[in-house]
Amino acid sequence: xxxxxxxxxxxxxxxxxxxxxxxxxxxxxxxxxxxxxxxxxxxxxxxxxxxxxxxxxxxxxxxxxxxxxxxxxxxxxxxxxxxxxxxxxxxxxxxxxxxxxxxxxxxxxxxxxxxxxxxxxxxxxxxxxxxxxxxxxxxxxxxxxxxxxxxxxxxxxxxxxxxxxxxxxxxxxxxxxxxxxxxxxxxxxxxxxxxxxxxxxxxxxxxxxxxxxxxxxxxxxxxxxxxxxxxxxxxxxxxxxxxxxxxxxxxxxxxxxxxxxxxxxxxxxxxxxxxxxxxxxxxxxxxxxxxxxxxxxxxxxxxxxxxxxxxxxxxxxxxxxxxxxxxxxxxxxxxxxxxxxxxxxxxxxxxx
Amino acid sequence: xxxxxxxxxxxxxxxxxxxxxxxxxxxxxxxxxxxxxxxxxxxxxxxxxxxxxxxxxxxxxxxxxxxxxxxxxxxxxxxxxxxxxxxxxxxxxxxxxxxxxxxxxxxxxxxxxxxxxxxxxxxxxxxxxxxxxxxxxxxxxxxxxxxxxxxxxxxxxxxxxxxxxxxxxxxxxxxxxxxxxxxxxxxxxxxxxxxxxxxxxxxxxxxxxxx
Ligand code: HEM
Numbered sequence: 001x002x003x004x005x006x007x008x009x010x011x012x013x014x015x016x017x018x019x020x021x022x023x024x025x026x027x028x029x030x031x032x033x034x035x036x037x038x039x040x041x042x043x044x045x046x047x048x049x050x051x052x053x054x055x056x057x058x059x060x061x062x063x064x065x066x067x068x069x070x071x072x073x074x075x076x077x078x079x080x081x082x083x084x085x086x087x088x089x090x091x092x093x094x095x096x097x098x099x100x101x102x103x104x105x106x107x108x109x110x111x112x113x114x115x116x117x118x119x120x121x122x123x124x125x126x127x128x129x130x131x132x133x134x135x136x137x138x139x140x141x142x143x144x145x146x147x148x149x150x151x152x153x154x155x156x157x158x159x160x161x162x163x164x165x166x167x168x169x170x171x172x173x174x175x176x177x178x179x180x181x182x183x184x185x186x187x188x189x190x191x192x193x194x195x196x197x198x199x200x201x202x203x204x205x206x207x208x209x210x211x212x213x214x215x216x217x218x219x220x221x222x223x224x225x226x227x228x229x230x231x232x233x234x235x236x237x238x239x240x241x242x243x244x245x246x247x248x249x250x251x252x253x254x255x256x257x258x259x260x261x262x263x264x265x266x267x268x269x270x271x272x273x274x275x276x277x278x279x280x281x282x283x284x285x286x287x288x289x290x291x292x293x294x295x296x297x298x299x300x301x302x303x304x305x306x307x308x309x310x311x312x313x314x315x316x317x318x319x320x321x322x323x324x325x326x327x328x329x330x331x332x333x334x335x336x337x338x339x340x341x342x343x344x345x346x347x348x349x350x351x352x
Numbered sequence: 353x354x355x356x357x358x359x360x361x362x363x364x365x366x367x368x369x370x371x372x373x374x375x376x377x378x379x380x381x382x383x384x385x386x387x388x389x390x391x392x393x394x395x396x397x398x399x400x401x402x403x404x405x406x407x408x409x410x411x412x413x414x415x416x417x418x419x420x421x422x423x424x425x426x427x428x429x430x431x432x433x434x435x436x437x438x439x440x441x442x443x444x445x446x447x448x449x450x451x452x453x454x455x456x457x458x459x460x461x462x463x464x465x466x467x468x469x470x471x472x473x474x475x476x477x478x479x480x481x482x483x484x485x486x487x488x489x490x491x492x493x494x495x496x497x498x499x500x501x502x503x504x505x506x507x508x509x510x511x512x513x514x515x516x517x518x519x520x521x522x523x524x525x526x527x528x529x530x531x532x533x534x535x536x537x538x539x540x541x542x543x544x545x546x547x548x549x550x551x552x553x554x555x556x557x558x559x560x561x562x563x
Binding site for chain 2: 216
């Protein structure tokens with residue numbers, strides 16, 4: 001049993017209560033026992049001890065939000081609902097990352113820069129009403145509202161590896177539909193060489209957009225782009241759910257992009273705009289640090305990030321420190337067979 | 353106060369005064385070790401967030417830096433407020449900073465790169481932020497090793513010269529932190545600022561040291 005300290009810190013005691021309630025949880029499988037709020041409590045514990053650094057303590061939004069988690073009243077939790085879809089047979093026998101981890105370890109700077117900020121800060125995120133406009137170089141621009149997102153196209157499950165540019169990865173059972181279906185419906189014209197995406201801009205709901213400190217110094221709204229052939233590739237998914245339910249806020253509700261052969265930051269979240277354009281569109285991380293994040297951002301073990309190696313990655317599944325989870329990174333994240341052809345004439349070292 | 357209570361309290365006070373330093377040190381041991389052991393316990397049992405490796409790496413890195421800054425703040429604080437007892441625990445705080453830094457490095461080798469020695473060495477050589485962190489660590493290591501009293505006596509003047517390197521270490525660690533982040537530079541900037549304030553307090557000493 002861990003150590004008890006008579007500290008009159010509410011968070012601290014709550015965290016200890018959780019510890020006491022889940023004895024020997026290491027004997028069980030992660031996804032069977034560890035609800036996501038346990039992670040949050042643990043972080044609250046560290047924060048309480050003042051060891052997460054000045055920024056974490058300064059970040060008032062995240063502390064108030066996490067304080068909500070600890071209060072007795074039922075915290076306002078973002079609602080997700082079950083979806084109907086065709087299941088993925090998982091023929092590669094990929095081991096899924098537990099749902100609690102997928103939903104508590106997110107890079108979504110609109111809600112704060114630490115991995116646990118999004119789950120802490122996004123629970124009150126309002127997605128109804130939602131409007132997704134498909135416009136630009138096309139004959140039939142149109143708009144989808146919240147209901148349409150899960151109803152306009154038949155949903156299917158896709159179990160994909162997700163490789164973050166920070167050299168960790170997960171395996172996620174997404175639910176969604178091919179982006180190509182959505183795009184074709186708008187009938188793009190011959191000038192549609194690229195597709196540009198845009199995240200919701202709502203500083204009142206997204207603390208990271210209201211404050212540069214919380215948002216990590218990024219210019220919002222977050223924007224991304226794909227070449228039209230990449231966007232039309234059957235692997236490219238518009239996701240509206242994961243683990244059989246609609247997307248949690250922190251994972252990019254109500255609709256997000258998933259491009260499994262590219263680094264995670266290409267897979268833009270909470271999309272409100274999709275536009276066919278003639279010229280290569282702007283992409284947020286590429287603007288911020290062009291020498292570190294390219295427009296293509298294809299997973300490539302041979303091209304390192306200037307500050308860390310991309311040759312291998314740590315696969316996050318269950319297991320603690322000794323999970324021995326470092327594996328080789330595969331070109332195009334293992335999806336080369338389906339996508340490598342698109343880059344035959346491209347120098348991937350230059351166009352990283 | 354009645355005479356009786358004074359009589360009862362006096363020996364107690366004496367006892368407290370006698371063991372003041374010991375008690376203070378005990379407190380520091382607990383305050384430094386409890387969070388560390390607790391964090392490892394949670395990380396080993398997969399209860400420290402979705403990615404315990406990243407969490408423990410950051411926890412020990414920040415912990416080492418906090419303790420390093422604290423150890424540097426002790427001298428000016430004890431001088432300003434005339435609390436001499438603080439000076440007696442300075443070495444302990446410094447040693448715990450090293451302990452956390454050692455765990456931080458061990459976490460990187462054992463849990464992050466998982467004994468891929470080629471990757472480990474490559475990262476130290478190729479990544480400026482890790483090169484700088486390593487330089488900082490080597491300074492802390494040499495300070496920790498020479499911190500025992502016997503060596504301090506034997507080294508004489510050279511001891512102080514060596515231990516002045518701590519000022520370089522704190523700057524290196526600040527740069528290491530600043531370069532390690534993707535875009536959220538505010539927190540490392542605050543840390544660098546605190547480090548520079550602590551250095552400026554000693555500006556006179558540092559310029560003398562140069563001559
Ligand atoms: C011995 C060589 C060292 C290595 C290999 C090393 C490695 C690392 C790595 C890999 C990170 C994480 C970067 C990231 O993923 O965000 C990091 C962060 C950090 N390190 Fe080190 N480090 C070293 C020395 C030190 C020392 C001596 C200190 C302090 C005394 C230190 C303090 C920090 C701090 C404060 C952070 C930032 C933590 C955060 O972002 O929360 N490091 N280091």
